[in-house]
Amino acid sequence: MTSVTVPTRPSLRERKKIRTRRAIRRAAYRLFEAQGYDGTTVEQIADAAEVSASTVFRYFPTKEDIVLSDEYDPVMVAELRARPAQEPIVASLRHALLGPLREMLADEGEFEEMxxxxxxxxxxxxVRARMGENIQESSRLLASVTAERLGRPEDDFEIRVVVGALIGAWSEAIFHWLDADGGADxxxxxxxxxxxxxxNLCRPPA
Structure with missing residues (x-):
């Protein structure tokens, strides 16, 4: 029987951090909608979220990170680690990417933030430039966890190529959806x- 790791629930401290991050993000989005991204300062965001500016910077090093940071990567990694060890790489990554996203899209507030x-x-x-950096970080993270599951070196070239291709397809699909006015599922x-x-992707040899 295949052993499956069950993702652990975040600690109370981590849940409090998540709530603070969400409060800051939601305050920022309200201000961005009302007065534009460039017209909004970190100090205004802090006031709207009822925290200090230093707290904002503790959670988000830059204003761009307020837009781009979310809780998706840790959940995605937990989903990937929970997949059966013998499952093909592409199938595992597909589940890990889509499972948390479906939960996020079920929340109207999260969907509108996206x-x-x-x-x-x-x-x-x-923001666009910072997103490129974030995509690279997510790709490295997923490749590292995939390599760990398969007992391969962290910098395994084949795994990095497969993960990079999946993340690239993911990004293109998201912007295709946006360009079509977000009418589709x-x-x-x-x-x-x-x-x-x-x-169409050749899976790396086992």
């Missing part, structure tokens, strides 16, 4: 992009 985030990525060069669009890639 739409706002993507609009800012499209319209603000600094985003999770279905993303699932289709990974399905297409999986059908």
């Amino acid at each position: 739409r706002q985030r993507l609009r800012l990525v499209r319209s603000v060069p600094a 985003l999770a279905a669009v993303l699932d289709r992009s990974l399905e297409l890639l999986a059908a």
Whole structure:
């Protein structure tokens, strides 16, 4: 029987941190919507979230990070670690990417934040540049966890290529959805992009 690791629930301290991060992000999005990204200062965001500016910077090193940071990566990693050890890489990554996203999209507030985030990525060069850095960080994280599960070196070239291809397909699908005015089911669009890639991607040898 295949052993499956059950993701642990975040500690009370971590849950409090998550609530603070969310409060800061939601205050920021309200201000961005009302007065624009460039017209909003970190001090204004702090006031709206009822925290200090130093607290904002403790959670988000830059204003761009307020837009782009979320709780998705840790949940995605937990999902990936919980997949069966013998499952093909692409299938494991597909589950890890889509599972947390479906939960996020089920929350109307989270879904609207995602739409706002993507609009800012499209319209603000600094946010777009920072997103590129974040995508690289997420790719490295997923590749490292995948290599760990398979008992391979952390910098395994084949795994990095597969993960990079999946993340690239994911990004293209998201912006395709946004360019089409977000009318389609985003999770279905993303699932289709990974399905297409999986059908044409040669899996690294075991």
